[in-house]
Amino acid sequence: MHDADSIVVERQDFAGLFEILRSLGYAVVGPTVKDQAIVYDQLSQVDDLPIGWTDEQEAGHYRLRRRNDAALFGYAVGPHSWKKFLHPPRLRLFQAERSEDGAMVFKQEPVEAPKYAFLGVRSCEAHAIAIQDRVFLEGAVADPTYRERRIGALLIAVNCGFPSSTCFCHSMKTGPGISQNTKVDIELTELLDDEGHRFVFQARSQKGQTIVDRLPARRTTRGDLDAAEALVAEATETMTRELNAEGVRDLLYANLEHPRWDEVADRCLTCANCTMVCPTCFCTTVEDVTDITGDHAERWRRWDSCFTLDFSHMPGGSSRQTSKSRYRQWLTHKLATWHDQFGTSGCVGCGRCISWCPVGIDLTEEIQVMGQSTQGVPSS
Amino acid sequence: MFMKIGSDLRPSSIQPDPMCPDVHHVMSISQETSDIYTLKLQPTERREAVRFAPGQFNMLYAFGVGECAISISGDPTVNNVTEHTIRRVGLVTGTLGSVRAGDSIGVRGPFGTPWPMDQARGRDVLLIAGGIGMAPLRPVIMDVLANRENYKELTILSGSRDPEGILFADELLTWKKQPGVDSKVTVDHADSRWNGNVGVVTTLVNRTVKDPKDTIAFVCGPEIMMRYAVTELQKNGLGKDQIYLSLERNMKCAIGLCGHCQFGSEFICRDGPVFRYDRIEFWLNQREL
Structure with missing residues (x-):
């Protein structure tokens, strides 16, 4: 101030x-x-x-x-x-x-x-x-x-x-x-x-x-x-929405198999809007192109999203096949693993992912529901 | 303790632009099995000795097609030559498999954490590989053989789908003849011409561990195989801190910036690919991570 x-x-x-x-x-x-x-x-x-x-x-x-x-x-x-x-x-x-x-x-x-x-x-x-x-x-x-x-x-x-x-x-x-x-x-x-x-x-x-x-x-x-x-x-x-930032990391680690993930997955279109509008999401992929002669090549980087199937592509198939696993990856990264990786939350509470979600999924609501029906303490 | 990029043991420096490859010359390409080949590479512009530690990987670029992360399978005691043993699984590995001696490819690296050879000193070394998982373990074998006095028994357990698919089959026989080295091979399926073991590689662990308190195990293979290997090793008395695994995920940058290789709180390119088991135990037991 x-x-x-x-x-x-x-x-x-x-x-x-x-x-x-x-x-x-x-x-x-x-x-x-x-x-x-x-x-x-x-x-x-x-x-x-x-x-x-x-x-x-x-x-x-x-x-x-x-x-x-x-x-x-x-x-x-x-x-x-x-x-x-x-x-x-x-x-x-x-x-x-x-x-x-x-x-x-x-x-x-x-x-x-x-x-x-x-x-x-x-x-x-x-x-x-x-x-x-x-x-x-x-x-x-x-x-x-x-x-x-x-x-x-x-x-x-x-x-x-x-x-x-x-x-x-x-x-x-x-x-x-x-x-x-x-x-x-x-x-x-x-x-x-x-x-x-x-x-x-x-x-x-x-x-x-x-x-x-x-x-x-x-x-x-x-x-x-x-x-x-x-x-x-x-x-x-x-401001009306809120999120318990203190306990959310442990809450998520304790609830990686919570039934709520299936419920969110029924609504989530895996459209990637939330990751595009998020001011901290940083993931990228690369694209390789050649000209018509085939002797000039370029490599481009572009924003990518953990909501795509291709994001976790492996020789044996994507490691995150279901929308449940992709939504879980995004939310646990943002609110939990980000702390372990960078010593800070990956969320600033700007609300963009809520407004721009075409089906109106609200992470504050998801966290609240999980908090009310938590499945235990983290095993790590 | 895990080494990070930039630590003393990380052998060669990152180029000014970490995303721009160096040109490497293909010295030779040799077929290992029906779908696995080995490239021997040499940098064309020699700036400084290209060195790597066993367990590290490079990003290999096929002109105009793309890049993929491939572990180094060659001899860590030889400078300026890198070997990569690659399975044809997609466009990039397919294209790299059609290069000829004298061609060029792009290389970035080496990246990632190595197998902790310092932790293996003075102990029995147990290597467990499934299929192409032998590739990042081959430099360990070469390092042990080159510095034999530093280690006790070396045991190599290798599993493959069928007898034709056994990777480095000839070398396994040669290594086995060295003093203090044993190797066992098993296959998932075989016909009557096969006289060896049949079954998954993890079944070999029981007959192998002699001195559990003084053994270190390095494991690389499909994730399901590694989970079973850990269970068997623990049953045989190894602690979580005596087991190291090499993991795999999609990678685009190899420098911790693209986000693709996240495995829970770990970036496999930067914090791995080699992890001590207790560090990743929680995540390894989650589905669809």
Whole structure:
């Protein structure tokens, strides 16, 4: 949350942020309305933001609604997350040429790393980025593309005032407000009340400070800070879904054969939507292509999902044949084995997997049911 | 203790781009059984000695077709030559099986945890293989034979579907003649020309373990066979910490980033493929993992 060092930028001066970012060579990406959803894309001006729009979400439901004000950040989260910029959905890994004598040459792919400014990062999303940092940067081998893009990225985070009904970040301790130890460069809060339409800005890194210092601004008043705090407090109050993050790992380990998995499997279409919209899901597969001569080959990486049969393909057949085993893999990875692998939960409580599930499967409900009929203590 | 990529024992370094292969020259290709062949490879650009530890694997790339994880089956004491013993099961292993001496293929690696040879020092070494599972155990045999004084008895139990499918059949006979080495072979089915054992490889364990407190067992084969092998080894007095298994799952990256090879909380490419049994016991007993 903000402290006395924060400043206030009036709505009419907000465009100045775009100019500063551009002058520093950043490509600004942020929320914008496209195909009846708030998605993340390149922005060129303030008017590209979802001005006056909000999102209405429920399990298996997402609709844009008009707000009765002109808020820039008056929505929760849409189907996109920042991973599409840091961990691109499709990436060429290398090209290879084969000459007539059968000799092969590999051409390493140069890392393409645009300098991104992410405008409108929610607290849950900053946590999701920190989780992917652990996956891609803190293991034995770092992902070169993620590393370069992440180092260059500027995170401008916005405190969340309008969580959707599918959100449960307060359970996962990832929001809705941006805490002191969340890694972002700038924290801002949008205020729209009798005092006017304004933004509380606070630098949270050296990189952020150089930008905040250039904004036309006034000092914050007690009133601004109280309003910012109240916004986040109210947001927390409005959240209805919850998940017992403390006990979920052991609960899942003790219930790998719980009958509920069969029940979920009857509903789950294994469509992979939940993994595509999840801001932490990181799995990829590769595709090999050749041109018509057969002497030029390329290898591409693309996002993959543990919900496909092919994901666990083995010579003797896929190891996860049933949708039960694939749903179980996804949920136990996200909420349990992720802790063992990366020392953190893989879930930030953003609720995307609930909203974008075509049949409205709600992981908080599944965990609750399992908790009420747990089959014992873990054997490990 | 498991070694991770990057530890001292991990023999050669990862290339600048961990996903871009190195060109390797095919020195020879030889047919082992009707569906198993061995490639002998040499790097074309010699940067530093390519070394590996028994149990590690490489990602082999067939031009324009794809890549697959194949364990190294050659001699760990020889630098710059890698052998891979491969069963034709799909497009990539089929394409690699049609290369000729002098051709090139792509190689990334070596990756993964090796068999803990340091734990085997001064002990009886028991190897249990099912089918192609002999491939990652062959470097162990070569290492033991090259450093015979470091180990006590070496016993090789090998199972195959039929007598024609016995992998490294000639070598098994040669190894058996070495002092302190025994090998037993069994087949699932055979006709009247076969005078040897018939039945699953795990049935051989009972007659084998002599000094359970001072034995280490390395097991590689189909998962069901490994589960039974563990049961038999435990019945014969081996502790969970004396049993090591080499596991297999689909792999795309081999560096812990693609997510495919997850086995519960383990990434087989990074935390394995060789695991001490007690580390994976919980997961090995889950279905459809």
